[in-house]
Amino acid sequence: MPLITFGDFSDLIYKIKTRGWVYFKSKLTFNEKSKIKSTWNVENCNSANWWIIQEVRKRWNFLISGDESIDLQKYITNKYLKNQNNVKVLSPACGSGSKEINLAKYPNYKLIEAFDISQVLIKEANREKENKGLENIHFFVEDFYNFSFKENSYDLVLFISSLHHFNNIESVMINIHSSLKTDGYLIIMEYVGPNRFQFDKERHRYMNKVLRTEIPDVYKKKYITNTQKRNVTRIGKLRMILSDPSEAPCSEDILPTIGKYFTKCEEKNIGGNLLAFILKDIAHNFINDDAETKMVLKKLFEIEDKYLIDKPSDLVFGVYKKTK
Secondary structure, eight states, X not given: OOSSOHHHHHHHHHHHHHHHHHHHHTTOSSOHHHHHHXXXXXXXXXXXXXXXXXXHHHHHHHHHHSOTTSOHHHHHHHHHSTTOOSEEEEXXXXXXXXXXXXXXXXXXXXXXXXXXXXXXXXXXXXXXXXHHTOOSEEEEEOOGGGOOOOTTXXXXXXXXXXXXXXXXXXXXXXXXXXXXXXXXXXXXXXXXXXXXXXXXXXHHHHHHHHHHHHSOGGGOBOTTTOOBOOOOOOOOHHHHHHHOTTSSSSGGGXXXXXXXXXXXXXXXXXXXXXXXXXXXTTGGGGOSOOHHHHHHHHHHHHHHHHHGGGSOOSEEEEEEEEOO
């Protein structure tokens, strides 16, 4: 896999244009924790990644629950915790807390403890929590590696787009297993694909073919700059490490390691192998709810489904029960 690519330089220029020189300078340090914090300690950090597209989120709902109107939080509550009260949840690396806030509206949850390394995001989460008058969530700033896990404390541990940011998945799973109560659940919706997004040349060529042939030019305008996205660039390992050392360092270890400590209740493929990279920086062009946009997205979904017939999914939803 490439240590550095031409695309790394073009992406650097784009990042400077969209996030400024201050962001670039924040990466000029040997301190890994400082680099990680600089990625997430940004106010009003809007982006154009595929998860902002409503049709993508509906697709995820359908792939998980069989109904595009039933989201992950409603699905897991009704299926696994319907008759339980006083449920205690831990959500590490919670970001701005939107998933926890959505979960807290159900009366099943007595307490949701959620933390993140970013002071900015936790401040945003607490502001939204107060706006909604929620009293069953506790948001706080904490580094996962310094968190004091208490044995037999939680009914549910939740990782949504967070677990792939950790090193040493074995150690993470040992701590999570210990902190869960007997018959407690681990629930993930996670990137489990190649470490550091180091996908092969075949996938790279196919993504560029789809970008060129299946997406009209009007949908290729890049966020903020309005320049045309002509290629899906390969990502060099060096750029990944320099930019954000926490980005998918051990993602390939997630599912095998979970299997050592937990019993699988269900596991569903969500995709993303193509679309997460094809739609990066141009996703804002697909947020309109018109027929033409839906038609383009429908075609892209069909292409990805066909591609994944004989390949493992990069994004997986899974529910696992603590083994004794």
